Amino acid sequence: MLKALPIGTSTFRKIIEREQLYVDKTRDIYELITGGDVYFLSRPRRFGKSLLLSTLKEIFEGHRELFAGLWIYKSAYQWEKYPVLRIDFSQLKVRTAAELESGLGRYLRRLARQHQLELETGAYYEQFADLIQQLAEKGKVVVLIDEYDKPLVDNLQNVAEARRIREVLRGFYTVLKGMDEYLRFVLLTGVSKFSKVGVFSGLNNLKDITLDNRFATMLGVTQDEINKYLLEHVRAFAENEGWTxxxxxxxxxxxxxxxxxxxxxARVYNPFSLLLLLDMQDxxxxxxxxxxxxFLIKLIREQEYDIQLMEDLVVDELAFSSYEIGHLNVIPLLFQTGYLTIQSYDPAARLYKLYYPNYEVENAFSRYLLNSFVTGEPGLAGGYLWRLAEALRARDWEKFFAVLRIFLADIPYDIQLPREKYYQTIFYLLFKLIGLQIGAEVRTNRGRIDAVVExxxxIFIFEFKLDASPAVALAQIRARGYAEQYSLRDAIYLIGVEFGVLERNVVAWQVEQLYAETPDGDPACATML
Structure with missing residues (x-):
């Protein structure tokens, strides 16, 4: 009988007591809790951070019986009992620093009551210190903080208030600096990585394990773990669908x-999608x-970030650095939130290549981004994309540009035009979603091609113009020899497209097909208007 999958459950005790499937991560956890004291870990949402903290809580409270059959059960771990403070900032819904202060006070008093303690009156940071000191009378304290950054992340669009919230959080986390003698272990988790100066000021012993090779697979599911723990679920799914x-x-x-x-x-699957896939079998x-x-899509548009750069994004370690409120950088945010990941690393150059982690993220992110540029009914987009692809394959240019005009007709008027780059971005997203290979601003020794679709x-070479005729675009393609590097291909199409500033759409187009080379070495051509 298949073990039940822990859908929507991030509590270790519940998973074990319900005899649900648990991917054993306790060897990594053992290395973590025996190798240091104060840690910070950033991972994207829905990646198992809360389950990790729940597991740590049970370990530090000495509940060895829950771990029967897991790696740590037979390890050298001593199972000493410690008082555990687990603080979950996702439970605090705040819009102002004042709300955060009062919310923290109530939250700490509730935690104290759970431990049969009563706190002295005072500010939130004084109560936090008081709670740790009182708990320490029972033994050194373990502090586990979930979503440390949520009050900040929820209010980033209000820069002034976010800075005030940061000061409240700084006051809260600074308490840990003076509590070292009372603490056994501290782990702070979240999605974002803000500057230590900004939030963790004074926590000099805080060890960031976000990119630590030793803990790279502590969250997420590896291929080996699928083979070990989930293969029966995979087989059941395959049989139902008639696949191998x-x-x-x-x-x-x-x-x-x-x-x-x-x-x-080291590659890992997103556990949220993986478990739902095997449960829903879809x-x-x-x-x-x-x-x-x-928020990210809005930031990309506000900063006019060229998303086509994500096709070949090579960065150094500064790209993973923390950022400051009011000076948000798209690349660190995309990485920390999981929309980009490390594809490869060059140790000689100390450079990382970043890209979308998988098809789910790449396709869904591109669709969502396209919908932010072009309004209209999102559910209809798939049909239009299919028609666009069919028209291109059939060389039905009338149909191709008719469908393209449908997309562009929904450009929202709050987007500031005219710019060829805007249309080029939409074009890039459309072809990416169709599944065709597209290069945007392809470099040649005589200029940049607006778009090449293979x-x-x-080969389809596109040149876009604002309020200039398609003939001008084709003349540029020919004059700069954009087609020369593709001369060995059987069919090459040169496509000039005119976008009208007032019309905010395609107003004219012209296609020219290059055939095989003629005996005198020049390509023959035919023009289709």
């Missing part, structure tokens, strides 16, 4: 694998749809 086990595993890898948090590039954008990146049987 290998076929299903290959699709799972494409859709949900690929997250990497270290130089060694490939969907589970992780993405559980929390759409509205299919198995053709």
């Amino acid at each position: 086990e290998l076929e299903l595993l290959a699709q799972m890898k494409i859709w949900y694998d690929g997250f990497s948090f270290s130089k060694k590039c 490939f969907r954008n589970y992780w993405f749809e559980s929390g759409t990146p509205t 299919t198995a049987d053709g």
